[in-house]
Amino acid sequence: MNTTQKHLTRILLPLAALLLATASCSTQKKAVADNQNSSSVTEMSEDMRMLLFVQKVFNNQLNTKNIVGNLSLTINTDGKAITVPGSLHMRKDEVIRIQAFIPILGSEVGRIEFTPDRVLLIDRMHKEYVEGSYDQLSFLKANGLSFYSLQAMFWNQLLLPGKERVTDIDLRDYHVDLAATGKMPVSLKEQQGSISYLWDAEPANGRIDAAHVSYANDRYSSRLDWTYSNFSTVGIKPFPTFQDLFFTLSAGGQSKSLRLTLDMSEVTTDDKWEPRTQVSAKFKKVEPEELLKKLTQLQ
Helix, strand or coil: CCHHHHHHHHHHHHHHHHHHHHHHHHHHHHHHHHHHHHHHHHHHHHHHHHHHHHHHHHCCCCCCCEEEEEEEEEEEECCEEEEEEEEEEEECCCEEEEEEECCCCCCEEEEEEEECCEEEEEECCCCEEEEECCCCCHHHHHCCCCHHHHHHHHCCCCCCCCCCCCCHHHHHHEEECCCCCCCEEEEECCCECCEEEEEEECCCCCCEEEEEEEEECCCEEEEEEEEEEEEEEECCEEEEEEEEEEEEEEECCEEEEEEEEEEEEEEECCCCCCCCCCCCCCCEECCHHHHHHHHCCCC
């Protein structure tokens, strides 16, 4: 090896070592970066999968303004059930009205009406009624049931406490149990005080098959299980023509339950009806417990 070759070797060997060291360091950094990116992608992927599924659930909500249906109405309380013909009238953001009729005769026996500012319950047989705001009816207030939360339940949609409607921006407020088998539970990430909300949705299409609202404080606890079935297409979206509402209240070691089922024979989007009931001056205003007792004793 001549002098020139030795000189080049002295220069190239350290340079090669430096390049190898740099390459090795770079490879290690790249591996760490790849692992970090992989972890980030995994986390983003799970968040994105949850968001996409909630979007699918959200997209099932009906676009129609009105829902009208004839129905078979069953009330079951304390082991005693009555079934009468009835009707359901709903106008988005205005009213939810359930009417009960006398079998065969078809005369109206009573109605319950929810509007954004009041709850109205009428007993036409005894010419009595209950009327009050949601704040005045302590049961509804304690359980976080406003007009808009009830509307979401009747319309088979997601709800967000304190808001009139759920928007695209709100969808990140929900959590989806992606590991669940069968139905995919959808819940609010942050509960509102002592109230929790959970929806059971179909994995394939995001259709809500059940909603559950639980409440608990130091004195009592309650649970509302709302299940949906017999879906029919209204416009281009699915709507459950059978809805089962089962409410339980536990306090002092005792519990009471109430079940209400709405079995609709047909659903239309008719808009030829008045959205607000005017109570006759001949009717007497009474306490809720008194009127409910009479209505559930009807034969």
